[in-house]
Amino acid sequence: MSEFRQTTLPNGLRIAAEIDSRAYSSSLGYFVHAGSRNEVDAESGLSHFLEHMMFKGTDRRSAADVNRELDELGGQGNAYTSEEQTVYYATVLPKFQDRLIDLLTDMMGPALDEGEFETERQVILEEIAKYEDQPPFGAFERSLEVYFGPRGLGRRVLGTSESIQSVTAQRMRAYFNRRYRPENIVLAATGNVDFDGLVAAAQEKTTTWSQRPNGGEPVADDPATVPVGIQLDRQLAIADASQAYLVRIGHGPSSGSDDRYAARALATLLGDDGGSRLFWELIDTGRAEVATLWPQEFTDTGAWFNYLVCAPDEMADNVKIFDDIMQGVVNNGVDQEELDQVINKAAAGCIMQSERSSSRLFSLGSRWLTHNEYVSIDDTLGKLRGLTVDAVSKAAQDYLTCDQTDILAQASGEVVSG
């Protein structure tokens, strides 16, 4: 079985590992408490832009060196940015652990070269354009903007074309120094990991991190204004769209809430794509392309998404079916048999996840960063198997009856429904 170990370095960097010496791979990741909710208007999109710039060279390595060395380690590596964190990770053969820790740690002190910054600005603008062409055409971002307001958790991770065009490398440097401090960072490792070697290497290579100049908090935004490039309409007109896309957002449990297990089970029971109440009524019948729902947990709060995709002229009828299913579970709760089915499926999923060290990395690192807490596979299995009909029925009453905000994306000229 796997073993959990953790430590905190004198500079405040936390290290957490779930070690399984039988694994064929080692996964390492830096989890940084830096996401779009930590930005002010003039920094919109900087967490994500910075994530790209971390691959663009350091004092010791050029941008090409970084990419080449990542490839030399044969790793499956990358990075992502969310509302609350930025994560840099790779999975390699255990023999490459030392080289990977050297490379990833070096990357965490980026050069932020002006020329690279200008080139990468174009890549970010392309990434924004790419998502503009993809369903549901920005409806998820819009739902968060409307629900949480366009700042904090409602701030879009990629920023806007306007904010990316106007941001400077100098501002990025200030943002980096403010957020990438050792006390804001977790180094997580899973799989076949040499923990003592990892800690020794991290200690040696991060000594200067606490000396980063912190220019302090930026000037707060004026909440009476709307950030440049942001719109808050609840309808999005999409040229030529075949389908209509409805995103409905409401309140969900936070990642610190014990309700989260019941909420996740409820979401599977109602919205799983392989056989759930929504599946049988809306997908299996061909009425809709997508009909699902899920809780999205943040550290201190949560959102609940409902998502329905179908032909525009069938949206109103499908929303009614969707609502009836929600009302049914609120009024009558769930059955033991369907709950057992959800638990069995989720428990098997846990066991399968435990075989791949790379898939354990993200839950380990995120949890340690946000809650300083370790949740083992056995802990999760225990929580799952302890779920009761009452707890899941109560989650339906708590989370399916609160106020919700609808965002609808469809071709202009379609009849507005719902």
Next chain:
Amino acid sequence: MTITAESSLIHTQTLPNGMTVLIQNMPWLRTAAFSLAIPAGVQQEAESKAGLSSLTCEMVQRGAGHYSSRDLVAVQDNLGMDRSCGVSSAMASFGAAMPAESLHDALQLYSSIVRQPHLPADQLDDARMMMIQELRATEDEPTQRVMRRLRELHYGNRLGRSNQGTMESVTALTQDDVREFFTNKYQASGAILGIAGKVDVQRVTDVIQQAFGDWKAEPDSNQVQPSGQSKYEFIESQSSQTHIAFSFDSIPYGHEDYFRMRAGVGILSDGMSSRLFDRVREQRGLCYTVVASCNSLKNGAGVFGYAGTTPERAQETLDVTLHEIDHLTDDLSDAELDRWKVRIESGLIMEQESSASRAASLVSDHYQLGRAMTTEELESKIESLTLESVRDYWTANPPANFRLVTLGPSALTTNKIAK
């Protein structure tokens, strides 16, 4: 390398009815997986019945043996099966990964699904509507649209046609079509069952014998030939990006030169230091996504690529991308080939952590080569490649017969394709 002889031993058996069974024990895992491929793919459809293979694949899962559609899902969920299915050019495939103790029940269940499905007539319209939803979804995905059209241009309208069918063809399919396709195509001859994970080889062999041993065999040698030609097609759309899909002729997985070709594509596009990523994206900032990869059918192959970029930079993106492909052999270095080798070898070793991935590899190897390759054999093929052999292949076989599809506000130009 760290792969042991025990872990790469593949038990291969051909049942008298023509079904091939491949089993690999991975005793360090807690899971097992199977992948079952039946020659009931797009190529087996009649000319006018586009989408029939997908519709049949959907219909067989709507109840089988003594289980209704909902019962089937309940049993699968309770067995902890993470399941998948899909229709490719040649095959309809069903598979699942699960806790190892569920495997025998799962195999019996899937024997019912592919041999005794109810094919409920009263659910045909529901299944058809599911397919129409997928067609509509593709209309809204520009990347999928250009890649779907590219495939048709590359292999020709028949071999390259999508498994989704068209609105017209799907609307016209009948219950009789489904029943007839099922009766003729869902059979043992040419079927391949791959199993990997924590298994008792003897016991699972017995289960397979009981579940599939008496399945009927109706061999079918129908094979559609490629008929694609070099062509540029432009789809006008008011999209934010211009979506560029391109392909050129290549060789299939079973070809003796396959890995010499594959290494070149790896140098072009595998990893963050690959030519396309580095020179199109990293150095010039022209796009977010630029990729090329190998596509292999039994009797046809291509290198397929994609780039998405804003319209004002689309021409330059296309030009730079095609330039890099044309000039692959100009400055090949050992370091590039070595990086690609480490990448592939790491992937092979890490595949030992996934029963599902290994089961799928067993089946696709066997389909393409007529036998499954052990991980060691594949490793030694990769290891023995030299820079000269890769360069020689690409010099002797320069990329040719380009197909190009772009979607965006305006058309692009290229001298790669004769007008």
